[in-house]
Amino acid sequence: MTEASYQATSFPASPTDAQGALLAADGTPLKLKLRQSMRASRMRAFGLVLPLLIFVLASFVIPILVLLWQGVYNGTYENDMPRSAPIMRAWDGASPPSEAMAEAMVLDMVDARKAKTIGKVATRVNRELSGTRSLFTKSARRAAKMEAPYLAALEKADKDWADLETWRAIKIAATSLTPAFYAAAVDAKYTADGAFEMQSEERRIHVNLFIKTMLVSGAVMLACLLLGYPVAYLLAHLPMKTSNLLMILVLLPFWTSLLVRTTAWIAMLQSQGVLNDIFVWIGITSDDSRFSLIYNMTGTLIAMTHILLPFMILPIYSVMRAIPPSHVRAAKSLGATNWTAFWRVYFPATIPGIGAGGLLVFILSIGYYITPALVGGQDGQLISNFIAYHMQRSLNWSLAAALGGILLVIVLILYWLYDRIVGIDNMKLG
Amino acid sequence: MTEAATDRPFVHFDGVQKSYDGETLVVKNLNLEIAPGEFVTMLGPSGSGKTTCLMMLAGFEAATSGEIYLKGQPINNVPPHKRNIGMVFQNYALFPHMTVAENLAFPLQVRKMRRADVKAKVARALGMVQMDDFGNRKPAQLSGGQQQRVALARALVFEPELVLMDEPLGALDKQLREHMQYEIKHIHEQLGVTVVYVTHDQSEALTMSDRIAVFDDGVIQQLAPPADLYERPDNAFVAQFIGENNRLPGIVSAIENGVALVTLDQGPDVQALAVNCGAVGSRTMLSIRPERVQVNNVAGPNRLDGHVLELIYLGDHIRCRMQVCGRDDFIVKVPNSPEHAMLREGETCTVGWNTDDCRALDLAPGAM
Numbered sequence: 001m002t003e004a005s006y007q008a009t010s011f012p013a014s015p016t017d018a019q020g021a022l023l024a025a026d027g028t029p030l031k032l033k034l035r036q037s038m039r040a041s042r043m044r045a046f047g048l049v050l051p052l053l054i055f056v057l058a059s060f061v062i063p064i065l066v067l068l069w070q071g072v073y074n075g076t077y078e079n080d081m082p083r084s085a086p087i088m089r090a091w092d093g094a095s096p097p098s099e100a101m102a103e104a105m106v107l108d109m110v111d112a113r114k115a116k117t118i119g120k121v122a123t124r125v126n127r128e129l130s131g132t133r134s135l136f137t138k139s140a141r142r143a144a145k146m147e148a149p150y151l152a153a154l155e156k157a158d159k160d161w162a163d164l165e166t167w168r169a170i171k172i173a174a175t176s177l178t179p180a181f182y183a184a185a186v187d188a189k190y191t192a193d194g195a196f197e198m199q200s201e202e203r204r205i206h207v208n209l210f211i212k213t214m215l216v217s218g219a220v221m222l223a224c225l226l227l228g229y230p231v232a233y234l235l236a237h238l239p240m241k242t243s244n245l246l247m248i249l250v251l252l253p254f255w256t257s258l259l260v261r262t263t264a265w266i267a268m269l270q271s272q273g274v275l276n277d278i279f280v281w282i283g284i285t286s287d288d289s290r291f292s293l294i295y296n297m298t299g300t301l302i303a304m305t306h307i308l309l310p311f312m313i314l315p316i317y318s319v320m321r322a323i324p325p326s327h328v329r330a331a332k333s334l335g336a337t338n339w340t341a342f343w344r345v346y347f348p349a350t351i352p353g354i355g356a357g358g359l360l361v362f363i364l365s366i367g368y369y370i371t372p373a374l375v376g377g378q379d380g381q382l383i384s385n386f387i388a389y390h391m392q393r394s395l396n397w398s399l400a401a402a403l404g405g406i407l408l409v410i411v412l413i414l415y416w417l418y419d420r421i422v423g424i425d426n427m428k429l430g
Numbered sequence: 431m432t433e434a435a436t437d438r439p440f441v442h443f444d445g446v447q448k449s450y451d452g453e454t455l456v457v458k459n460l461n462l463e464i465a466p467g468e469f470v471t472m473l474g475p476s477g478s479g480k481t482t483c484l485m486m487l488a489g490f491e492a493a494t495s496g497e498i499y500l501k502g503q504p505i506n507n508v509p510p511h512k513r514n515i516g517m518v519f520q521n522y523a524l525f526p527h528m529t530v531a532e533n534l535a536f537p538l539q540v541r542k543m544r545r546a547d548v549k550a551k552v553a554r555a556l557g558m559v560q561m562d563d564f565g566n567r568k569p570a571q572l573s574g575g576q577q578q579r580v581a582l583a584r585a586l587v588f589e590p591e592l593v594l595m596d597e598p599l600g601a602l603d604k605q606l607r608e609h610m611q612y613e614i615k616h617i618h619e620q621l622g623v624t625v626v627y628v629t630h631d632q633s634e635a636l637t638m639s640d641r642i643a644v645f646d647d648g649v650i651q652q653l654a655p656p657a658d659l660y661e662r663p664d665n666a667f668v669a670q671f672i673g674e675n676n677r678l679p680g681i682v683s684a685i686e687n688g689v690a691l692v693t694l695d696q697g698p699d700v701q702a703l704a705v706n707c708g709a710v711g712s713r714t715m716l717s718i719r720p721e722r723v724q725v726n727n728v729a730g731p732n733r734l735d736g737h738v739l740e741l742i743y744l745g746d747h748i749r750c751r752m753q754v755c756g757r758d759d760f761i762v763k764v765p766n767s768p769e770h771a772m773l774r775e776g777e778t779c780t781v782g783w784n785t786d787d788c789r790a791l792d793l794a795p796g797a798m
Contacts, residue, residue: 329490330523332510334537335588348527
């Protein structure tokens with residue numbers, strides 16, 4: 001073979017040290033020398049990214065970590081009820097409440113009422129056992145006048161203090177580092193004796209919501225693929241002039257505000273909207289039985305597919321552009337019909353683009369918020385809307401953080417699966 | 431050759447024209463007949479229409495007018511996958527997601543061949559190009575030369591009678607290219623398939639072909655075996671395109687028994703073979719190969735003064751640039767032999783040639 005003649009000729013051996021590492025001409029080890037010579041350029045590169053790095057750390061990474069931390073750590077009770085918290089944690093959760101527990105509780109209540117933090121504490125305990133909020137606020141009002149024995153005084157103020165469940169709920173709230181919120185995020189309940197039990201059927205919402213979110217994301221991804229693949233093909237194979245025009249049409253949504261696009265869909269889809277008017281006009285439906293295309297799951301699916309379509313088209317397009325036309329020609333010259341040439345030669349070459357686009361659309365839609373919030377109505381809400389609800393309305397940040405943490409883990413698992421099945425090196429974003 | 435040569439051509443381009451925009455013709459009235467088992471090369475500069483001709487034959491471009499016949503059957507309306515023509519592409523076009531063996535099996539699978547037959551044929555094709563041990567590799571794991579071999583094997587594995595090659599060696603380095611030229615030539619001889627080969631590399635064309643069609647401007651300028659093309663070019667373009675060529679412009683002053691008497695623009699009258707020079711009084715371009723120029727001991731009637739401008743030592747010969755008849759691009763190859771003239775820069779000498787070695791051709795556009 002001619003290739004044999006391309007072997008490199010061997011150079012005289014370079015000097016090495018005792019360990020066999022190569023030495024540079026001045027006697028220092030070659031690796032050290034290389035590192036020294038690269039240092040200046042490395043420092044310069046680091047200097048260039050430093051401002052962005054600081055910005056991202058300060059405004060993005062650290063807040064996210066703090067929020068995630070809240071998912072497993074809620075110090076409300078411990079901070080505002082400093083006497084009671086350690087005693088409650090030490091309690092075994094089974095024996096009758098002791099006088100010491102009651103005394104610490106009453107003294108803390110007095111302080112908390114003065115500091116106006118009793119409401120926060122009451123809300124925290126209420127999350128573990130509903131109904132305890134009023135118990136706390138009511139008892140705290142009377143706490144200043146209570147005298148020993150405190151246990152009896154508490155029970156006199158409200159008979160719920162005699163219930164062991166109340167004290168157990170307090171014990172959970174008193175433990176700052178707790179899996180309770182993650183348990184709640186997957187519809188389970190963390191009990192005072194450290195066990196988990198599932199919520200009753202009618203109170204389970206989160207797991208179903210996660211499943212629904214995944215299904216919606218999968219459906220949106222599939223719809224984007226089915227609609228986007230032919231467009232990407234056209235873009236990649238039309239003459240430059242035409243394809244540039246088409247490309248602008250694909251990119252146009254990117255240049256329009258998300259809010260504008262979503263509200264445009266409201267105008268299109270609502271029951272007195274453009275689409276329904278057309279349906280009535282051409283007789284698909286009658287005026288009094290217009291389709292409900294918005295403020296439900298249909299609206300969410302339609303609007304999300306439209307908004308995420310470019311994220312599918314662009315990676316596929318860029319992969320298609322790189323496929324040499326000679327591959328399909330070769331397949332045809334070898335006897336393959338148009339369909340065989342496409343399916344066995346062209347399509348496999350586009351898989352990296354499909355993978356990238358699919359992953360991108362799926363991950364984006366799993367955390368999609370504004371579109372479902374605007375057009376989703378009641379049944380078109382996704383997990384992100386619940387996270388927003390707990391952040392803004394119920395102010396249960398720890399539960400929001402736990403839900404977000406689970407979402408993050410799901411995305412990471414998907415990413416890992418993708419890497420295992422397709423290979424992340426195979427992903428082409430553009 | 432697999433079949434006895436018939437009087438019916440294997441491939442026949444009949445008045446084929448091709449235009450992409452309806453305004454200019456890329457291929458102008460192509461008529462070409464190729465015999466079974468022949469190795470025909472389409473040679474020409476880029477944009478001369480040679481690849482377009484190949485693509486029309488393969489079925490990827492439609493002829494704008496005229497008809498192409500394969501084994502006597504018109505194929506203009508036959509889709510590429512039914513033409514049963516093997517093709518080797520410029521960048522090999524191996525399918526990157528398939529192994530070498532899967533690439534080779536592809537044409538057999540689409541023909542619904544039995545699994546055992548596929549395996550045997552793939553093994554045989556790999557053996558033919560000496561790639562037996564590479565069946566499980568992906569194309570990306572092969573060197574350029576190896577990919578080239580696989581592409582060749584894939585174009586041959588389904589035993590087509592006609593194989594098209596579109597500059598298949600263009601991406602290889604010089605040494606490997608020369609090696610592959612011989613290998614392709616040997617496979618052609620061994621299998622007896624008809625090959626249509628496209629290249630812009632004249633040495634490649636000369637090495638491999640039975641006949642060469644020199645393309646320029648959408649027209650076949652000359653169709654001839656390699657030796658004829660070099661020794662007896664029909665026109666100034668072919669003389670210029672194939673090998674090195676000295677040109678001297680002049681006016682035909684007489685034609686006698688196929689020999690033209692030409693008055694050079696800045697020199698005496700000389701004799702040349704009247705090949706393509708028109709009638710008496712028309713302008714002509716004399717063409718002489720550098721190795722056919724005699725220096726100092728000139729025997730014949732054609733003698734000119736040469737002024738040595740530059741000498742380049744090339745081992746087996748010395749390349750000498752001279753000023754002759756006012757043109758300073760006159761090249762002479764002086765063999766490096768003891769009996770031959772020693773030249774020095776700045777020296778004046780006599781150059782000349784046998785009348786048979788000098789051809790009076792047309793005045794190609796831009797040839798001045």
